[in-house]
Amino acid sequence: MNHARSAMVLFLLGAIAIGGYYLFKEQHLENAFKASSDASGAKDRIRIAVDSWVGYYPLCSAELKKRLRELGYVLECVDDGADYPGRMKQLQQGNIDFAVATVDSYIVAGAAVRYPGVIVSVIDESKGGDAIIARKTRFASLNDLKTGDIKVALTPSSPSEFLAKSLAVHFDLPPLAKSKPWLVATDGSAQALQALQQGQVDVAVLWEPDVSRALQDKQFHRLIGTEQTERMVVDVLVAQRDLVAKKPELVSVFLQQYFRVLKRYRDEPKLLQQELVLHTGLAEADVDTMVKGVAWASLTDNALTWMAHDAKVPSKEAAISSIESVISVLTDYGDLNRNPLPDADPYRLLNSSFVHQLHLQSNAGFTGAADALPQAKQNYAALSAAQWQNMREVGTLKLRAINFSSGSDVLSLDDKTRLDEIASTLSHYPHFYIDIRGHSGVRGDAAANRQLSQDRADAVARYLELTHSFAINRMRAQGVGGEQPLARQPGESERSYFYRLPRVELIFLTEQL
Structure with a gap:
């Protein structure tokens, strides 16, 4: 009996040794493969679960993979065919780092595994997609x-x-x-x-x-x-909770590079079109229709509209309202008999710190200069027509309008004094670009009105450039004629209303980061 037991022990020890040898050999081969190839520079692997929704394309684009690889990260996209319950289990088990989901799918599928991730960014809103x-x-x-x-x-x-x-x-x-x-x-x-x-x-x-x-x-x-619809189907990026706690720099790097890729596609729409034609096999016209159905959320959109508010950057917290709206629909439909969120608190699903920190960093470097530098020394990058078009108007930061005499584009002494005051105000906001928007009355020839309003906008830009050394790249002068007239105020006489129409507005703009 003792001999048999000893033989069994020796057999088990031998099996363990053989297994250990092969495991060591495989690991040695894996290390050799990595060390002798371009993979030797990889710091970490980022795994993200996705499906075929076109809004997720930038997350798995060759451009994003290339940018991350240059920083030492290997991006791997796993298409699970929209298996949301399975996706949430993979997130819970730590087999993936990020998961994409709609707000509703995360609320439903995430509940079964106690919400294993936090929403770190809104990806897009479906607008026909x-x-x-x-x-x-x-x-x-x-x-x-x-x-x-x-x-x-x-x-x-x-x-x-x-x-x-x-x-x-x-x-x-x-x-x-x-x-x-x-x-x-x-x-x-x-x-x-x-x-x-x-x-x-x-x-x-x-x-x-x-x-x-x-x-x-x-x-x-x-x-x-x-x-x-409005904010009904909203796609979000969910980061695994342990990843957020233990590797916050990875989350930050991934988001930073993703938003830069998104910005490039926004600035170069033809590039996105060409890539999607190859990716989907659709004709260019169909791809254009498809892209119009997706409202991608930029870094600026995330910070100012979607994510929970930051002390330095107020937000509309649209993601919170979207979560609450989804729960309301699911309750009315009969899928839910109670709010499934921890403590019924939607903020438990969000971590807005990453987008707010990136937005502050990006905005601080927007002009390429520190706040203390005078206006004349700021380095404002020249923007293309597409980039100007994609600029975002900043809240209610509108300045006093410059009014012109009827049919004139000549700045009066009062106008110049007002512009001097405006220049002083603008110096406090060095990170914003300025849209100088010329208007005219609504009567008369539309083309002539448009040209007159353009001349007025040019006159204001020229004064700010020559008198106050405003960088020409910072300003866009555009004339809209009578196409965007002021709303008439209650009780305002027709004469007063038409007197107010010929004007120039100066509006702060920020880049869609």
Whole structure:
């Protein structure tokens, strides 16, 4: 018996030794592969779970992978076919660092695993990128969904299902009730499109690029899309909680490079179009339609509109209102009987510190100079027409209008005195660009009015440049003629109103970072 036991022990020790040898050998080979290749410079690997929604394309673009690789990070995108429950489990287990999700899918799928991540950024808002597509001969409008038996193909636990639930609640569509005899569950939008094309269903809820693909067939049309909704389908980037706590620099680097890539696509829309043509196989016109259905959220949008407020940068906290709206819809639909968030507190799902810190850093370096430098020494980069177009007006920071005599573009002494005062005010805000917007009256020839308003804007820009050394690159003078007239004030006489119309406004602008 003792001999047999000893033999068994020796056998087990031998097996462990052999296993250890092969494990050591494999690790040695892995290290050799890494050390002898370009992978030797990699600091870390970043894994992000995504699906085919076009809004996620910049997150997995070759441009972002290249930028991160130059900083020593390897980006790996895992397409799980919109398996949101599985995606949340992977996040909980630490198998992925980031997960993309819609607000609704994170609220529902995240609850089962106690919300394993925090929202660090809003990615985009669907503005036509999600839609209900139907066969024209059967369903002409949403009202046709209210009667009869219908079959709808969509992906469960996805933005498609939430869109259907929202419409069921908002438009009182009993056939789309919680019992779900209408549901034909699919694995992703492409499969839902296939079910529609093959006649298995007459209605499908799709996301881009499948919406554009469906509409190429004239027998289908859009019943409703998210272009007709506000903050209903919002995509967010969720970072694993341990990652945020232990490797905050990785989260910051990833977001910084992502927003820079997003900015490049915004400044060079043709580049994004070309890449999406290759990525989707769609024609340029269809890609243009598809892109219009996505409202990507810039760093500036995140800091000023979406994310929870920062002491230095107030925000509209739209992400909080979106979370609360989703919970309201799911409760009315019958999916929820209580608020599933920890302590019913939506702030538990957000970490806005990354976008606010990046925004402050980016804004501080916006002009390439410190606050203390005089206006004349600021280094304002020249902006292209597309970059000016993408600038964002800063809240209510509007200055007193410069009024002109009728038909004149000559600055009066009073105008110059007012501009001197304005120049002093502008010196306190060196990081903002300035839109000098010329207006005219609404009567007379439109083209002549536009030219007169342009001359007025040019006169103001010229005065600020020559008298106060304002950098010419910082200012854009544009004339809009009578196309954007002031609103008439209650009780204002017609004479007073027309007197106020010929003017020049100076408006602070900030870059969409």
